[in-house]
Amino acid sequence: MALLFIGIDPNTGGGNCPAVWVDQPEGAGAEPELVLQGWLADAAMLERCAQDSPRPDTEAIIRIPARMVKQIREACDVVERSQL
Template sequence: MALWFIGIDPDSDDDHCPAVWVDTEAPHEPHLLLQGWLADEATNRECSKNSPRPDTEAVIRIPARMVALIREACDAAERAAELR
């Protein structure tokens, strides 16, 4: 597995570090990996109205201030896909 670390939430403390990576060797195409806060039960129920969640998935929260990091990860994933 080749993980390309993009960055962590610049405003997080040492115990809460939402982060973004790109897995450049994922099967079929690069994948984004997001670390965030687990959503609470009320949020999970609301999200399940649109997209049922199997046990292998989780709803997480990422602060909006990380949009630039997520965009950077998307660009990196696209570049990695072009290199395949």
């Protein structure tokens, strides 16, 4: 696994905050993935999200501040470039 750190929430002091990475696994057929650290969603948000997409035990609903669009966009660009 080659985990590429993209960035953290720009409005934090540098630790324990939402963050974005790209996992670039090696091997045939392996596809890159975005890895996100965020705040846990509360019960009301979990219930609302389940109306659109029920969540299995192997998944989580997290919240990422909109101010992190730049980091998420950069991570998406990394993934797209790796698939060319």
